[in-house]
Amino acid sequence: MFDRIRRFLSQFFHNSQTINNEPVNKVSLIVIILVDIFILINVFTGLDDISRWHLSPYQAYPCYSEWDSYKKQPTIDKDYEIIKSSLPYNTTSQTKFKQNYQQEELGHLGKVSEICLNYGEAKDQLNNAENRQTLISINQTQDNINKLQKANLTIRNQYDSTLLEKIAGQSSGNSINQVAAEKAKQELDKNNRKISTFKQKIANLQNQLVTKPETINFLSFLKDETKFTEVKKGYENASFWYPSLQLIFQSIFLIPLIIIALLAHQFSVKRGYGLIALISWHLLVIFLIPLILKIFQFLQIGVIAEFIFNIISQVFGSLLFLISYVYIFLIPLVGFGLIKFLQTVVFNxxxxxxxxxxxxxxxxxxxxxxxxxxxxxxxxxxxxxxxxxxxxxxxxxxxxxxxxxxxxxxxxx
Structure with missing residues (x-):
């Protein structure tokens, strides 16, 4: 086995540096390497483009992450929070969520979930001028509360400093504080009353927002367990198969290039076209490198990885570090199998x-x-x-x- 690997590597480097069994000069070799780098960059760019040809799970189920976050959120105000996140701050915004979801299909394979499109339509009904203005009023009122709370903090700090000045016997005329100790409580009480009024205003506005017919319709949609279960199942299924789809499309991109380079190399070797043989050999290597990397990446995150993960989880429970052992032994076997294939079939x-x-x-x-x-x-x-x-x-x-x-x-x- 190791002797075959040594011969394979020897042949590899020989083919990479010679033209008709004559070594390539250093300048020509540098030019070839620069061309290799340029082609390799474009190969990876093409692989990245074609890997995103099919809709990703996030694109096919754009409502899942929001929905899942809402389901897991334990806070009482989660209804208001998701409504708030669905309304843009800009009162003139004409954002259409359903239209944005549908645009993901342009130039891609696959379809956006119909449930998510309905979810986007429900969000669009929320996005009207009245609701946006209500949200802006809530935010402005909250800003006023923040300013008053900051003023109260300053008054309390100055009140504590004034007490120290009195203890030290310093006259009020020499005090650095703007609020006298006598007036501090009056200012604090006044600000607290305003804060209480503003909080009541916010509560009324929030209640007004969540009781709108379009809001009730949106929230009832969110709380439909049947729809959420279907979206979750579809998203998880898409996530499971997406790495496999990416590898298939990337292979469709690379395999024709590999075949063309291989046939050109074999033809040029038979005819004695040394320069073409050298260039086609470099192209063959350039096209094989990304394919091998993508296969190894697939072994880490694809269907096979999920299968191994499930087996180890069921047999060994939490001892998931054993997955590393599996890959330590599996990847060399795959590598040796690839070398064996190249040695016996491609370069026999x-x-x-x-x-x-x-x-x-x-x-x-x-x-x-x-x-x-x-x-x-x-x-x-x-x-x-x-x-x-x-x-x-x-x-x-x-x-x-x-x-x-x-x-x-x-x-x-």
């Missing part, structure tokens, strides 16, 4: 040697040579090996001796 030396002998080509560099030439005049590679059975010369890397038919794969057994 024996398969290449068979085709080259049939076409009177050098087993090593694929250049055309004369029949029975012992060494290639282009790369100097020796074409033959001694048969372990009849001791005649037979072609290297071919499975059987063309003199006696002995199996060359078991020459050392």
């Amino acid at each position: 030396n024996k398969s290449q040697a068979t085709k080259r002998v049939q076409k009177s080509q050098c087993i090593n560099c694929a250049k055309t040579i004369k029949t029975h030439d012992a060494h290639c005049p282009h790369c100097g590679y020796y074409q033959y090996v001694e048969c372990h059975n009849c001791h005649n010369l037979t072609y290297k890397k071919l499975p059987y001796c063309y003199h006696c038919g002995a199996d060359q794969n078991h020459s050392h057994s």
Whole structure:
């Protein structure tokens, strides 16, 4: 296994730095690397674009996060809070939530949840001029309360300072405080009465807001457990399959590029087009790198990851750190399997040697040579090996001796 990996890496670096078995000069290699970087950036940009082609769970179920947050919120004022978040501060705003949800479908695959569209329509009914003005009045009144509370804090601080000045025997004319100790309580009582009035005003406005027909309709929609359960189920299902969909679309983007680069490389090697072979090899590597990364990423967050997570959760309970052990052993196996596939299918030396002998080509560099030439005049590679059975010369890397038919794969057994 390790010998095959070593040969694979040796062939990889050889193909990446040579043209017709001649090393590429440093300037040309720098140019090739810069081109590689440029193409790699565009590949990742294309992958990012195509991965967002299908609607994400958040786009397909835009109401879920708000709905879920509302359900989990324990506060008494949560009805008012979600109404407040549904109303823009700008009194002239014409935001249409349903229209915004529907626009997510433009240029994307998939559909926005019909329930979420109805949810957006219910929010749009809330967003009228009267309700926006009520919210602004509430915010302005709250600002007044904040100012009075800040003034009270200042008065209390000055009152404490005035008491210290009196204890120290300092005259009131030399005091640095604006409010005398005698007047402090009067100011505090006056401000507290105003604060109480403002709070009552806010309570009335809030009650006015939550008792509007459109508000009651919106809140009843929110409290419909059947609709929420359906949205939650759809969102969780979409979240489960979304990484798999992303990998499928990214593979659709990459696999044609990989096939084209591979075919161009094989064709140029057979015809002896060294520069094209070098460039197509670099392109093949550039297209394979993102695919491998996306596969590994999928193994971390995709369907397989969810399957492993569920198994470990059920068998070992809270010992979820065991997932790391699974990946430590799983990822190398996947890597070795990929190397095995590349070695036996894509870059099979024996398969290449068979085709080259049939076409009177050098087993090593694929250049055309004369029949029975012992060494290639282009790369100097020796074409033959001694048969372990009849001791005649037979072609290297071919499975059987063309003199006696002995199996060359078991020459050392």
